[in-house]
Amino acid sequence: MHDILLAVQQAGELKDGLSSIGAGIAYGAAAIGPGIGIGIVVGNAITAMARQPEMSGPIRTTMFLGIAFTEALALFGFVLFFLAKG
Amino acid sequence: MTATSMSPPVAHESAIAAQLARHALYVAPAILIAAGIYGGAGAVISAGIGLVIVAMNFLASARLIAWAALKSPSAVQAAVLGGFLARLVVLTALVFALAQVNFIDAVVLVLTIAVTHLGLLIWETRYVSLTLGAPGLKPGVIGRSEEE
Numbered sequence: 001m002h003d004i005l006l007a008v009q010q011a012g013e014l015k016d017g018l019s020s021i022g023a024g025i026a027y028g029a030a031a032i033g034p035g036i037g038i039g040i041v042v043g044n045a046i047t048a049m050a051r052q053p054e055m056s057g058p059i060r061t062t063m064f065l066g067i068a069f070t071e072a073l074a075l076f077g078f079v080l081f082f083l084a085k086g
Numbered sequence: 087m088t089a090t091s092m093s094p095p096v097a098h099e100s101a102i103a104a105q106l107a108r109h110a111l112y113v114a115p116a117i118l119i120a121a122g123i124y125g126g127a128g129a130v131i132s133a134g135i136g137l138v139i140v141a142m143n144f145l146a147s148a149r150l151i152a153w154a155a156l157k158s159p160s161a162v163q164a165a166v167l168g169g170f171l172a173r174l175v176v177l178t179a180l181v182f183a184l185a186q187v188n189f190i191d192a193v194v195l196v197l198t199i200a201v202t203h204l205g206l207l208i209w210e211t212r213y214v215s216l217t218l219g220a221p222g223l224k225p226g227v228i229g230r231s232e233e234e
Binding site for chain 1: 144151155159162170174181185192193199200204207211214
């Protein structure tokens with residue numbers, strides 16, 4: 001009887017542990033994509049500013065919004081993390 | 087190519103971030119009322135904190151980029167990528183710490199952060215697209231901020 005109770009308790013802990021690991025992996029994976037995306041946005045913005053320095057104002061404006069939009073993906077991963085974790 | 091030739095003295099990012107923060111104030115009542123209907127006083131406080139976090143996140147990001155743009159293009163790259171990671175870590179730590187507080191609804195908090203962030207950006211993009219596409223027709227937020 002004691003073994004059965006222990007097994008049930010461990011199964012619950014295992015479920016909690018696995019859901020935490022899954023949530024962590026989901027958040028980590030959700031942060032990789034935006035990292036790559038921000039790199040692409042900034043890299044291309046730097047290239048554009050180097051080609052046309054006089055347009056750096058509008059380019060930086062667009063770059064800032066692009067970065068913020070890409071960052072939103074990481075925030076959605078963050079929401080998913082909390083929802084998965086319960 | 088020098089950093090000075092690439093970076094005008096006007097901080098466009100800061101103007102946009104200030105405009106985003108102002109828009110956050112405009113939408114705050116609607117979000118707080120919705121949160122109150124959903125989850126009561128705790129949800130209202132959580133949503134309010136979420137709005138403040140979103141505004142501070144935009145302002146910090148803009149300040150960092152504006153500062154780095156005056157240095158060099160490499161500094162912009164480093165500041166943006168480093169800033170992204172740093173802000174994500176700070177945000178995670180902040181939300182984890184707040185989630186430990188009894189009256190904070192963590193789900194409302196993170197949902198407010200994500201939805202408000204995206205909503206404000208979409209709102210702002212309409213202005214910026216008009217400003218860039220037809221500057222003569224609608225000077226827009228950047229022009230107004232420079233005049234101020």
